[in-house]
Every structure is written in C-alpha cells, then in structure tokens.
Amino acid sequence: MTGSDREAPQRSVDRPHPASRIAAKFAALKAEGRGALVTYLQGYDPDRETSLALLRGLPGAGADLIEVGVPFTDPMADGPAIQRAAQRALKVGATLEGVLGLVRDFRQGDDGTPIILMGYYNPILAYGVDRFCVDAAAAGVDGLIVVDVPPEEAGEIEPQARAAGLDLIRLVAPTTDDARLPRVLAATSGFVYYVSITGITGTRSATAASLEEAIPRIRKHTSLPIAIGFGIRTPQQAGEAARLADGAVVGTALVDTLAASLEEDGTARPETVGLVLDQVGALAAAVRGR
Amino acid sequence: MNKPLPNTYRQGPDSQGRFGQFGGRFVAETLMPLILEVEQAYEAAKRDPAFDAEWRRLLTHYVGRPSPLWFAERLTAHLGGAKVYFKRDELNHTGAHKINAVLGQILLAKRMGKTRIIAETGAGQHGVATATVCALFDLPCTVFMGATDVERQQPNVFRMKLLGAEVVPVTSGAATLKDAMNEALRYWVANVQDTYYCIGTVAGPHPYPVMVRDFQSVIGEEAKQQMQAAEGRLPDALVAAIGGGSNAMGLFYPFLDDSSVRMYGVEAAGHGVETEQHAASLTKGRPGVLHGNRTYLLQDAHGQITEAHSISAGLDYPGVGPEHSWLHELGRVQYVSATDDEALAAFQLCSKLEGIIPALEPAHALAHVIRMAPTLPKEEIILMNLCGRGDKDIFTVARHLGVEM
Numbered sequence: 296m297t298g299s300d301r302e303a304p305q306r307s308v309d310r311p312h313p314a315s316r317i318a319a320k321f322a323a324l325k326a327e328g329r330g331a332l333v334t335y336l337q338g339y340d341p342d343r344e345t346s347l348a349l350l351r352g353l354p355g356a357g358a359d360l361i362e363v364g365v366p367f368t369d370p371m372a373d374g375p376a377i378q379r380a381a382q383r384a385l386k387v388g389a390t391l392e393g394v395l396g397l398v399r400d401f402r403q404g405d406d407g408t409p410i411i412l413m414g415y416y417n418p419i420l421a422y423g424v425d426r427f428c429v430d431a432a433a434a435g436v437d438g439l440i441v442v443d444v445p446p447e448e449a450g451e452i453e454p455q456a457r458a459a460g461l462d463l464i465r466l467v468a469p470t471t472d473d474a475r476l477p478r479v480l481a482a483t484s485g486f487v488y489y490v491s492i493t494g495i496t497g498t499r500s501a502t503a504a505s506l507e508e509a510i511p512r513i514r515k516h517t518s519l520p521i522a523i524g525f526g527i528r529t530p531q532q533a534g535e536a537a538r539l540a541d542g543a544v545v546g547t548a549l550v551d552t553l554a555a556s557l558e559e560d561g562t563a564r565p566e567t568v569g570l571v572l573d574q575v576g577a578l579a580a581a582v583r584g585r
Numbered sequence: 586m587n588k589p590l591p592n593t594y595r596q597g598p599d600s601q602g603r604f605g606q607f608g609g610r611f612v613a614e615t616l617m618p619l620i621l622e623v624e625q626a627y628e629a630a631k632r633d634p635a636f637d638a639e640w641r642r643l644l645t646h647y648v649g650r651p652s653p654l655w656f657a658e659r660l661t662a663h664l665g666g667a668k669v670y671f672k673r674d675e676l677n678h679t680g681a682h683k684i685n686a687v688l689g690q691i692l693l694a695k696r697m698g699k700t701r702i703i704a705e706t707g708a709g710q711h712g713v714a715t716a717t718v719c720a721l722f723d724l725p726c727t728v729f730m731g732a733t734d735v736e737r738q739q740p741n742v743f744r745m746k747l748l749g750a751e752v753v754p755v756t757s758g759a760a761t762l763k764d765a766m767n768e769a770l771r772y773w774v775a776n777v778q779d780t781y782y783c784i785g786t787v788a789g790p791h792p793y794p795v796m797v798r799d800f801q802s803v804i805g806e807e808a809k810q811q812m813q814a815a816e817g818r819l820p821d822a823l824v825a826a827i828g829g830g831s832n833a834m835g836l837f838y839p840f841l842d843d844s845s846v847r848m849y850g851v852e853a854a855g856h857g858v859e860t861e862q863h864a865a866s867l868t869k870g871r872p873g874v875l876h877g878n879r880t881y882l883l884q885d886a887h888g889q890i891t892e893a894h895s896i897s898a899g900l901d902y903p904g905v906g907p908e909h910s911w912l913h914e915l916g917r918v919q920y921v922s923a924t925d926d927e928a929l930a931a932f933q934l935c936s937k938l939e940g941i942i943p944a945l946e947p948a949h950a951l952a953h954v955i956r957m958a959p960t961l962p963k964e965e966i967i968l969m970n971l972c973g974r975g976d977k978d979i980f981t982v983a984r985h986l987g988v989e990m
Contacts, residue, residue, distance in 0.1 A: 368890045369763065369875060371770045372613040378757055390887040416611060417873045421888025443611040443874065447601065468615035470777055475618060493615055494775035 316409040316437045317462055317485040320359060321520040321541060330537030332357055332582040333522050334575055335413065335546030337364035337380040338397050339389030340553065345563040346384075349553075349571055350401045354408045356572040357579020360522075362440070362544065365394050365414030372442045374497040376547045379554065383561050391418040391427070395434040402435030411464060411485075413440040416451070424452050428459035438462035438485045446482040453482065466490050467513055469505070476516045486520040487513060489540065491527070497547025500526035503535055510540050530581030537582040545578055594841035594917055597908065602791020602878075605914065607907035610790040611874045615774045620877075623781075624792040626697045631799075636692060643688050644803065647721070648678045650685075652804075654811035655971075659938040667961035669954055670820065671971040672808045672836065675943065681973035682832045683714040683785055686800035691718045693796075694781035701776065702726045704783045705769040707734055707762035707828065708899030708946065709741025710973055711785030716750035726750040729769040731761040734898045741977050759892040762828075762902045766876050786829025787906030790877030794906050801835025808968060809839055820968040822847045822957070826950040827920065828864070828900035830909045832972035837918060847919070850909060851953045853895035854922035864893035866905040867913045867920040880907040896925035896981065897945035899973070923952035929985055931955055932975060944973030945981065 324331050334353055339346050353361050366384035370377060391414075398410050412431065419427050419441065431439070439461055444451055446465065456463050462485025470493055471479055480487065489509065491501035501509075506523060513521055523536040524544030536543035552574050556567040597604040602624075610620055630636040644650040655671045674682040687704075694702060702724050706712030712728040719726035728745055732754040735742050745752050758764035766789075773782045787794045787801070812820055823840060825833035827850040840846045855863035863869065866881045873882040875890055883891045883903035893903040912918040923931075931951035936942045943951060947970065954969050961967070975982070983990050 367888075368758065369767055371767050371876070372615070372774065374771075375757075385889060392887070415874075417875060417882070417884065417890070418888035420873055421884065421886065442613050443877070445610065445612060445614055445617045447610050447617065466614040468613075468618075470615050470618045472618060479614065490615060492775075493777050495771045498775065 316407065317360065320409050321486060324359060329583055330540060331359040331522065331542035332533060332537065332579050333360040333362060333524070333542050333544040334358040334549060335362040335364060335544060336549055336553065336571070337366055337377065337384050338394035339366060339384035339387055340380040340550070341383045341557055341561055341563050342387045343393065343397065345567055347397055347400055348568045350397060351404060352568060352572045353575060354405055356575040358408070358575055360409045360411065360542070362411045362413045362546070363394060363398065365391055365412055365418060367415040367418055370415060372495055374495045374547060376497050376550045376554065380550050386561070391422050395430055395436070398436055399434040409437040410435060411438040411440060412436050414442065416441050416443050419452070424455050428452070428455040428461055432459040432461055436461060438464050440464045440466070440488060442466070446479050449482045464488050469493050469509065473512070476513065480517045480519070483519060486522055486542065487517060488544065489513060489521055489523045490525045491523050492525050494525065496525055498526070500528065500532060506536065506539050530577045533578045534581035534584065543582060549574060594912070594915070595838065597911065598791060598795050602795070604908045604911035606872070607880050607910040608791055608794055608878050610877060611879065612790045612877045613774065615777065616770070619777050620790050622697065626693055627792050627796050630693055630696055636696070640689050640692055644685065648684055648688070649676060650803065651807040651811070652676050654808060654815060656815065657939050660935065661958070663938055664955060664958040666958040666963060667821070667965040667967045668963070669958055670812070670966065670968045671941070672804060672968060674804055674832065674970060674972045675941070675947070675974035679710070679714045679717050680976065681710040681714065681944065682801060682804060682835060683711040684717065685803055685835070686797045686831065687711070687714040687718050687783060689800035690781070690783045690796070691722055691724070694783070695722065697781065699779060699781035700724065701780045702783050703729065703769050703772055703780055704785060705729045705762065705765040706785060707731070707765070707901055708897065708944070709734070709738040709745065709977060710899060710944070712750070712752070713741050713744050713748070715783050716745040716748035719750065720748045727753060727772070729753050729755050729765040729772065731759070731765045732756045733760040734762065734765070737981055738898055738977060739980070761893070762898070763890065763893070770876070786831040787834045787908060788829045788876060788878055788880065788904060794878065794908055797831050798834040798838055798908060801831050802838045804832065804835035804970060805837060805839035808836065812966070812968065816966060819843055819846055820966040821845070822849060822965070822967045824849045824851060824950045824954050824967060825970040826900060826946045826972065827852050827867070827905060827909060828902050828946065829904070830906040832970050834906060834908055836970045841917065848917065849953055849957070850918050850920045851950045852920060852922040853897055853900035853949055854924040855894040855896070857924055858922055862894040863922070864895040864900050864902060865922045866903060867909065868922050870903070872910065875904050878907045880904050880910045881913070896928060896985065897949065899944070899946040900949065921953055923949040927952035929982065932978070932982060941971065942975035942979070943971055944975045945978045946973055947971045
C-alpha cells in the first residue's frame, strides 16, 4: 500500500480528509523544489499554554510539518533530553486526551500544516484504539508514529487508523535490511521516517556518506516521501538531509533549547517560546537553501 | 482472543509470540530485525542436540544441578497441616535460579557470534548470574541497575564488579528494575551489531518469554521426578513468587497439564494491595504494552506506568511475564499476594526452623505457604520453589528489624 493507491477511507464530508494534508504538503514542497522541515516537540512541555504557543508559532517560523510527542513514562526509544521532556509534561498533567485538545486548539488557526502524533502504544491502548483514532482525526491529527508497534503488530491499530483516515508513518532503521524493507514500507503511508542511526533520539548523528547510501536504497522500494530523523541538530545537517531526502526531522535540538530556557524548577520563562522559534527559523532557512 | 486447546496449557506461544492476547513483539523498528534473529537462532539451537548437551553439562558441573528436593519437616510440623517441600534452587551456583536461563542465553549469544553481553537486574541476582557466565566465557558484560537498587543491593553490586562486569546505575524514573530494562533496551538499540541482551525473566518481546521459560523449566522437570521418587505421586499444590515470573514459570510449566496440581503465584503486596505501594500487577493492574510485550501492568487511567514497590528488589516490577497474564485469565494459576511484613516474618521463620536463609523473593512464596498449609490435610503436599538464598538481603532485613550492622 502506498499513499497514492490506498483506498479512500470513510470520512465525514464536512472536514478535509486528514491524511491529505501530509500528501498535499510534500507535493507542494516538491513543486517548490525543496524538502520539508519537520519539527518535534513534546506536547505539554513545559506546560499547556507554552506548548500551544509553540505549536501556533511553528508554521510561521518555518516548520512544514509538526510532530507532537505524546508524553509517556517509559519512552524506550528516546534519549535523555526527550525523557526529561516527558517527565516535565507528565508533571503538569499531560495526557493523550490533553494532547488531542492541543491539536484541536491549534487547528482553529491553521488548517494546512500537517500534524503527526508520535509516541508509544500504551497510552493509546488505555484511551481505546478505536475511539482514539476517531478522536485524533476529528481533532485534526493527520498521521501517527507509534514507535513500539512494528509491522508485525500492525493489526493492532492499522485498520482503525485507516478507517479514520490517519496515516501510519513507520520507522525504517539502518538495521532494516532489503529483505525486510518491502514489508515495512507496505505498512507505511504518508511518508517514511528514516531513523538515520542505530540508537535512541538525540545521541549521535549519521554521516552524510551513510545517508547517501541509505536513502537511494529505500527509494528503490517506495514512492513515498522520506524524512530523515534521529540525530539532526544543526541547520547545516537539516539542510543536507532535506536535500538528500524529502525532509529533515529535528527534535532533540529543539527540546534542548527549550529545556535550557526554563527556570530551575522547570517552568517556562518569557523568552522560552521565542528562543525555540528562532532556532526553527534558522533550521528553516537552511532547509530553504538560504 | 485465541483460546488454547482444551487439553493442553503447554502449546503457547503462537508464531507471533502470543499467549492468547498476551505477549507479542512491541519494539521499535531498529530492534525488530534483531529480535527476529534471536528467535531464528533459538529455534535452531533448540533442535541441535549439541546445544542441549553443552547446556546440561554446564548445569551439572558448573551450577550443581539437579538442585535437591527438601522435605521441610520442622516447618511442616510447625504449620500443622500439609507437607511442605522446597525445590532448592537457592543452592545453585550464584545463589538463585537465574543462572539456568543465563547459561542457555549466553550459549545462544555465542552461537550468534555476539561478543558483548548486556543485562538488566533488580535484586542483582540476574546481574550476578550474567556477570558470572560472562567471566566463564570471557565476554565483556554490562549490567544496568536502577540507582535505588544499587543502594539497597550493595553486596551484589560488589560481586558483579569482582566478576569483571561493568555496573551502570540508572537514574531515570524511579531508578529501579523497570528503568534498568528501559536503559538496557536503549543501549541495545545503539549497539545491535555486536551485543546480545540477556533478559532475566519471562518478559520482553518474543522470543524471550518462551525462551527463558524453556530454560527455567528444568526446575519443574527435576521436581516432578524428585517428587515421584520421594512420594510416588504429584504434589497437590505448587507455590512460587512472582516478579517477572521466571522461577514460577520454570516450576509450573511442566505441571500445567496435570489437572490435579493447583498452582499459586505470589505477587509482592508491599505495604498492602489496598495501598499505592505494591508490585501486584496481576492482582491490581490491567493489560497494557511495555518492554516489548502485552501483559498486566500497573498503570494509571491514562496508560502511564506507575511505580511498583516491594521490600524485595527482585519483585519490584510493574509488569509480569505474558504467559502468567494468560494463565491468570484462564484461571489455571491462582495469583495471590504477600506483604513486606509477611515476607519478613517468613524470612525469619524459615531461617530458624529449617536453617535456610531464603531470599526475600521466595520469602513471599513462603508467606503464602504459611497461610495455606495449616488449612490443608496432612496428606496433602505443597511444593514451593525456594528460588534464591538470602545472603544478599541480610542488610535490608536487618534495617527493617532495626538492627545496626
């Protein structure tokens, strides 16, 4: 299944097909001749109000697609920076329901920027998979990255996500060999998230050489856009990745800036939002080749 | 949900690693190819008589198996009811049952060409067993251990270091077993090429629950034969402590289809299952997904994992092996619990009556035996897995009893 040949999912007529935002965005950027800047911040980090202000500011600062991390107590694919972000968010009462509320509020002022929720399966299970997919689509979510649901367990959530019109974006890792790639890609829609390192988020970066080898390998198997993530920190790295693939995902570097701007007790300061958005601006300029 | 065939409880898991709805392979893509490689290697090793022969040679001459079956005569007289037998896995080299599965897994790692071993540990028993076997096979070993557990299990930390292992204190979360497992998985993701993750219990992504169960089943297989020799029949009840549940699965599995044998898994009730301070995942939790498998978990209404509590670092885990979740829902095994205080009392009683200082983990099982034996007729037989010895716990127990050491 690819983005183009999937069946049209059931949807209500009074809102746009949610998954179409991702395809539309990548198509528009392709026409512009550049790749996408995908940003990641954890929902509710460090509090709901700041998190919403960041979300609302991201498109203007140059984010093309937005990943919202769903806080979880045991984020086993994440490095220390995102672990701490989750702890800050949980401390102020973040829940999956609350994150959907954030997206709903964001959608009031922005109907074009794709929103992807990224997180772990257990909060979705606790919410109820069926109800979650319906509510997420209704809130304006376009795609899901459920880190700990590999293609082998796709039956857990894929039917519900498809029925709700949500893209299921899958991770492809350096360990995903050619024999396995078709299986992973067959279970992917929206775009492919290439995890550029064997490791957890924000701990090290891939070499340009390894990316130059990896991206064509994946392209042979899919026509979906490919975004590179895990380990992209600087504008230069983001620019290179966005040129080599179809998008660059920056998460930990933004979370680090956010964390460094906080008071000692972990609460936001007046400059928190501005500092993070300035960094997004610098990344966006590099992705746009400026 | 898949139902088992009515005539066997021993056919699981299915090809997806599921015991009914429980189990599975909930890991990030980076690990998935490696999990499949472990599964393939294990399937091949199982069919190789040379692998089994080498494992059994080590069990006999290095571990000291078979472990004895001991009729606890003074305890039986004291309780005044059913006869109580101990399966004495505390006499194994390294002092617990953990080494049975560690030997199997390290032999597997060698077959796979892995050159570095990592493990998580709570009480330190699995860490010590892994460090021991790594010393024997000259493999570098890194053990992840919650910083809280490093504090309360100092003797085992020192043991691991003596054996040449690196002990990494984990400070994230509550800094106990759950967090050590997260950190081991994170390290593994970053070192997939050369590293084997030696999991200490019947949990984690498939094939770990079935593989660790198979290796630990040596406990139940031996006990079945030994009971036949001692009493000429099967026991009436089996009792074992449950953290992740490896010693219990090892004892129960060979008896699962013997319908006359009742089985009791004893969870850690900490300060009481009516409080927030316990580790009773089956008694008080509900199904969810953590550490690669679907199983009963301690979690809040929003699916966030809550901290477990137990005086025993080995039971201080908010989950349980998926096969236990399945046996719980089928009703084949009764899952009960014992508090910190009940375990402390059992710890002391066993020391005084039998001259055996048990680990705090099997002291929970013994607490249930103490409740149960007096209610049963004298002809009945209870078999308890005494899965670890208490040397590592004497400091903890002394502190709880107000003794300065």
